[in-house]
Amino acid sequence: MNSPPHSWPVIGHAWAIHLLAQALNSGRVAHAYLFTGPEGIGKTTLARAFAQALLCREDTAPCQVCSTCRRVQAGHHPDVWVVEPERGLLRVEQVREVVREASRRPVEATYRVFILTHLEQAHPAAANALLKTLEEPSPRTVLVLTASAQDVILPTLVSRCQTLALRPVPEATLVQALGERGVDPTRARVLARLSGGRPGHALRMMEDAHFWQRRDEAFNLVRTFAESSSRWIRLEAAEQYARQEPETLAEALELLLSIYRDVLVWQAGQSDAIRHVDKEAEIAQLADLLSQEAVRTMAQRIAHVLGQVRTPINVRLALDVLFLHAPSAKTP
Ligand SMILES: [Zn+2]
Incomplete structure (x- = not known):
């Protein structure tokens, strides 16, 4: 049996x-x-x-x-x-x-x-x-x-x-599984939504001791940008981000992207669909402060930079595949 x-x-x-x-x-x-x-x-x-x-x-x-x-x-x-x-x-x-x-x-x-x-x-x-x-x-x-x-x-x-x-795991299933691992219900919902239904991704965020701190930092940065157009602040932030390892940097950019996307979702009147469900007030405020067009452009720019951040690894893969396919003399 x-x-x-x-x-x-x-x-x-x-x-x-x-x-x-x-x-x-x-x-x-x-x-x-x-x-x-x-x-x-x-x-x-x-x-x-x-x-x-x-x-x-x-x-x-x-x-x-x-x-x-x-x-x-x-x-x-x-x-x-x-x-x-x-x-x-x-x-x-x-x-x-x-x-x-x-x-x-x-x-x-x-x-x-x-x-x-x-x-x-x-x-x-x-x-x-x-x-x-x-x-x-x-x-x-x-x-x-x-x-x-x-x-x-x-x-x-x-x-x-x-x-x-295998298809994305339903939010309720993920929330329950995270709850069984000691995550409180609201945070479990945030992780489930951020993971896009991928348990491995949700568990990785759960096990990351600094995840919530980094998310707060990302929210702070978005708010700082929203409230001040100072070039100095922006370039200093860029310098700080540039110091991170590519993998950490990609995660930080993904967090920023998820926040701007939530702002867009809120502006589109779909407040139920935001991922950072515990940050409603903050997202509503940002949605008020920023123009929809500017937020959409920023989201696209982050996605573009994310692609570039991941390029070094892909270059190696592309070269491996390219050279492995280089023509050799025909075998008789
Ligand atoms: Zn056994």
């Missing part, structure tokens, strides 16, 4: 858990799965939980307490492999290792599970190597691939997998 869905350590996606648990119960586990959805939606979390469910021998699998469940969770189980791209690229050597390992018998469990994440970052040769394992599946091996979307990976790969498209 396997897994009542609620024992899976996953926020939301009940339908997907149900489907996987059913496959397990009826002994009809597919050879390969593809979980798609945006970053932070819970693809790898679901994949790990599925691996636990496949391997755990307790009646309540995945029980979360047995040695198997705990080792899978910690990434220490010899029959569960999680393979992630290195510096933005899933390389053919990484997949070849999976192919080799996939042909072996389980070390101690009944299945071997291979979780390959971010398949959209797979080099074509890596995707092709993977295709071979999918064409000649070895019994007792389950592959779980994750990707941002279905159409960014090789169609021949997709056709050999059972695809589960």
Whole structure:
């Protein structure tokens, strides 16, 4: 007897858990799965939980307490492999290792599970190597691939997998899950809305000890800009922001963007839809002070700068892919 869905350590996606648990119960586990959805939606979390469910021998699998469940969770189980791209690229050597390992018998469990994440970052040769394992599946091996979307990976790969498209988790589900982790209801609503229904994103903000302080600083900055047109203040703020690491800077800019968007939403008369639900008075005030046109332009400018802040990483990825595709002499 396997897994009542609620024992899976996953926020939301009940339908997907149900489907996987059913496959397990009826002994009809597919050879390969593809979980798609945006970053932070819970693809790898679901994949790990599925691996636990496949391997755990307790009646309540995945029980979360047995040695198997705990080792899978910690990434220490010899029959569960999680393979992630290195510096933005899933390389053919990484997949070849999976192919080799996939042909072996389980070390101690009944299945071997291979979780390959971010398949959209797979080099074509890596995707092709993977295709071979999918064409000649070895019994007792389950592959779980994750990707941002279905159409960014090789169609021949997709056709050999059972695809589960994960959608944003409803606000109420996220609020409840955050509440169970000790977040007060109002803050839980803010995190749920800011995350756009992505549990991974919400949990990251929750675990960030300085998140609320940084949000206050972002609100202060927006208010300072609104109340003073001093060039000196603005350039000093720019200097402070420029000192941050790209990742922290991106988060700070995202916070600013979320505030300006809330102001726009308020100005459009949709006050119920703002994300910073605990800052109504402040957003109403800003909506009063600023012109809609100026706020919209600022939001667009922040989005543009955000793209540039993230560029350095993408340049490397673009060059990797570009040069890996450079033509070589034809093989006879
Ligand atoms: Zn267990």
